[in-house]
Amino acid sequence: MTDFTADYAGATVAPSPNHGERLDVAGPDMIVLHYTGMNSADGALSWLCNPESQVSSHYFIYEDGRVVQLVPESRRAWHAGKSFWHGVTDINSCSIGIEIANSGHPAGLPDFPEPQIDAVIELCRDCGARWSIAPERVLAHSDIAPVRKLDPGEKFPWDRLSQNGVGHWVSPGPIGGGRFFQRGDSGQPVEALQSMLSLYGYGVEISGEYCDKTEGAVTAFQRHFRPSLVDGIADFSTIDTLHRLISSLPKFQGA
Template sequence: METIWTPSPNFDQRKLPVTILVMHYTGMKDAASAINWLANPDAKVSAHYVVTEDGQIVQMVNEENRAWHAGRGYWRGIEDVNSASIGIEIVNPGHEWGYVPFPEEQMDSVTRLASEIVGRHNIAKSNIIGHSDLAPARKQDPGELFDWGRLARHGLALERPTKNLFDPIWTDGGFMLALERFGYDITAKKDAVVAFQRRFRQENIDGIIDGETRAILLSLMLDRERGITK
């Protein structure tokens, strides 16, 4: 894919192989502000790629290097998520500046870029996650308007379970144990539930452990145990 190279000085050496792809939104007023900030050495943040509203892809850090996009976080036993991941920043004002749906041209580029990254690094679709998944207490992005379903249809994310769902009637404690086993940091319990819902039940992210939330997690766990997903 054609990209514009706008280098960021904010990177260092990886300590782990790439096994995770993280989706972000920029959470800034416009693309220029986001790119300028990610290229600013004082910012101490960066990403491998930025995708603008019209679908233009800007590369800021080589994939072989460790960009500083994830911050403090955890996913499936990995605490240094930056070392194990590639980060895509998707231009969107986010919840602070007026969260809006992601345009078709933008999602098309995100999908094609993700496909290329996954192909290069053999990333499992269960490890294609949002920033909020790895840092539930701190982050909301890419948020409930992000089209995970589109990525799932291309084999680039886990699908939301919709068929043959049933409530296992776990206690709240049992649900949290299952959520931790699935991969989330559950230190901030409600935040972890909200992050899970933001990813897998986007129309209702109330943080309540209800029957539908339990049923969705159970289905995902069963698929994993059957080897349908990793």
């Protein structure tokens, strides 16, 4: 692909050939955040621009905060893979993908440097304003692909993003006692949990059985919204946090 003009004024351009037409959408209504999971930032950027990789993202953010645009926002980048959110399976067509240089879980999940997070916030705010993206539609790769993906991981500072107007967040419920649910459990309380996860957007079948997919969705939820303990067990803290997130959605305000 030839050079194009960056949609975000703070970005330089490094065109990737890995993109296509957005399908059946007017434009993106979601932002998906990833980590690269590679040791070298330059190596990760090169891979996203390599036609053999068949992967790409709209943006890439270096550790020092430099932002590179690989694919025009009008085009469909190939970053989400097999994924699901609120009934939609073609997440690539309705999203902006942002890759954040970080070697991830294989390297012990290094901290995200402050200049990098500052850049993530500024970019997300810019994209969100231009495309009218709702806060609850700023998501982790692990949210849309539980079990399969872990990024950007439990050390990603979603609370800090929220404090700066990016994403949907409530303070996690305190971890303590109370009833909990885990794999192998079944019954109406598990069905209620699955209903709440599905209502928020996760791809969970409402079966009343605490299956591997339910455990995966709970784990992904914890990784994003209750990161101090990520174990796939739906304890009071997890359920309370999920309930308050749902209650704070605009469509439930005043209901």
